[in-house]
Amino acid sequence: MGMRIGYGFDSHAFKAGVPLVIGGLPIEHPEGLAGHSDGDVLLHAITDALLGAVSAGDIGTFFPPSDPRWKGADSRVFLKTALEEVAVAGYKIVNVDTVLVMSKPKIVPIAGDMRERVAELLGVKPGDVGIKAKTPEGLNQDGVAVAHATVLLESVKLADQTGRMAAVADVDEIDQVVKGLVGGAHDVSALGRKRPTFNPDDLT
Ligand SMILES: Nc1ccn([C@@H]2O[C@H](COP(=O)(O)O)[C@@H](O)[C@H]2O)c(=O)n1
Numbered sequence: 001m002g003m004r005i006g007y008g009f010d011s012h013a014f015k016a017g018v019p020l021v022i023g024g025l026p027i028e029h030p031e032g033l034a035g036h037s038d039g040d041v042l043l044h045a046i047t048d049a050l051l052g053a054v055s056a057g058d059i060g061t062f063f064p065p066s067d068p069r070w071k072g073a074d075s076r077v078f079l080k081t082a083l084e085e086v087a088v089a090g091y092k093i094v095n096v097d098t099v100l101v102m103s104k105p106k107i108v109p110i111a112g113d114m115r116e117r118v119a120e121l122l123g124v125k126p127g128d129v130g131i132k133a134k135t136p137e138g139l140n141q142d143g144v145a146v147a148h149a150t151v152l153l154e155s156v157k158l159a160d161q162t163g164r165m166a167a168v169a170d171v172d173e174i175d176q177v178v179k180g181l182v183g184g185a186h187d188v189s190a191l192g193r194k195r196p197t198f199n200p201d202d203l204t
């Protein structure tokens with residue numbers, strides 16, 4: 001089984017006097033998000049997408065809202081646990097895509113910073129994280145922030161094999177270039193590169 005997808009959704013109501021944190025990024029805004037934890041709607045959706053991708057339950061099964069330990073908790077803790085579940089299952093993140101739905105604040109001006117923050121927390125490149133935003137037009141939900149997240153995972157074993165196959169391709173390509181330059185057959189083993197053995201049985 002090489003690839004897995006996951007989807008997560010969350011919503012929190014805006015509340016005055018609470019700091020606003022979305023995607024681990026503190027944002028200047030008169031209201032924050034109410035919740036048992038810090039209310040980071042985006043990290044909660046990504047956490048659920050990761051857990052769902054490896055069939056490991058959901059955020060509430062690990063961190064029940066009835067447990068006082070998670071009162072005011074930093075949502076990065078939830079995300080870290082989900083990342084551990086992904087690693088234990090033998091997968092790594094290919095990319096993550098998200099949609100935030102809220103009337104305010106405007107997300108696009110801070111989407112670059114948010115993308116970098118989320119990528120850092122996930123241990124991936126900013127180019128592997130999508131942050132998009134919509135207003136809840138016609139939904140009568142101006143006091144609410146909603147987040148949707150999808151993740152794609154690949155098996156670490158398969159990733160290693162792909163890397164090894166690429167290495168084989170590299171050696172062959174170099175061999176062709178060298179042949180073109182010096183003419184005739186050329187033994188790439190003389191270049192000190194070991195040709196990795198690829199066993200298709202490893203792909204099961
Ligand atoms: N909180 C938001 C909501 C929207 N945007 C940007 O505005 C565009 C138009 O949104 P509509 O929901 O009116 O279609 C949207 O595509 C985003 O670029 C935003 O930055 N922050």
Ligand SMILES: C[C@@]1(CO)OP(=O)(O)OP(=O)(O)OC[C@H]1O
Nearest residue numbers: 035036037059060063064065070
């Ligand atoms: C994160 C938890 C932690 O108690 O509480 P909330 O901050 O209320 O967030 P929610 O998205 O409703 O998920 C439930 C809980 O697991």
